[in-house]
Amino acid sequence: MSHYLNLRTNITDQEALVRALVRLGGCFNKWNKSDIESHNAAQNLYGYQGDKRPQKAQVVIRRQNVGHAANDIGFERQADGTFRAHISEYDTGRGYNSGWLGKLTTYYGVEKAKIELDAKGLKYTETTDAKNGNCPRLEVFFEAPKAKAKVSNFFGG
């Protein structure tokens, strides 16, 4: 029986988290949105033998999508609104480690920004930044302020 490590992430938006997980994918296969459970109420996680674990999470990737002989991965909302990752020690050693979580945090930032930009109706383009290891880059365009109308002086001399 493997043990769970609690890795605190700085993630607060559940929809952006799901989008980031789809974008990043697993260590052994791609994930579709249907591979990721997103619940209002926290659900139990299960181990590789189908044993119910005490850990619960709102966002869950079931073990068959995590990898061979893997355990469920979950993200549980904390009292302060952030999500905590529940990843077993076994799966941490197979690639779901701080590096994977770091990339997830990066993609979360991109997806969260896109949600906010879409809500404001702002236009943007996404590229990669070659100067920083081809990390994601968003360029956002704002409307230029309208020039003030000229006021004619009808009463001038």
Added chain:
Amino acid sequence: MNEKPRMVLVFKWNGTVNKETFGFKGKACVEQTKFIEDALGTPVDERKWKHEDNNPYFDAHNIGNSQTA
């Protein structure tokens, strides 16, 4: 120079986000772009100004830009 206002966000692999803005006048920069800082996290560095014409002397004395993490 009448540059159209824009914002560039670079999402680094270490989890920090670099935010750089161009073409805003006066308070419009903070007023129109602070929402993204509020959405992404807490600033980890002081807000700094960078010369819009890429003035190397100015840049040399203003290392870094506002960051969110």
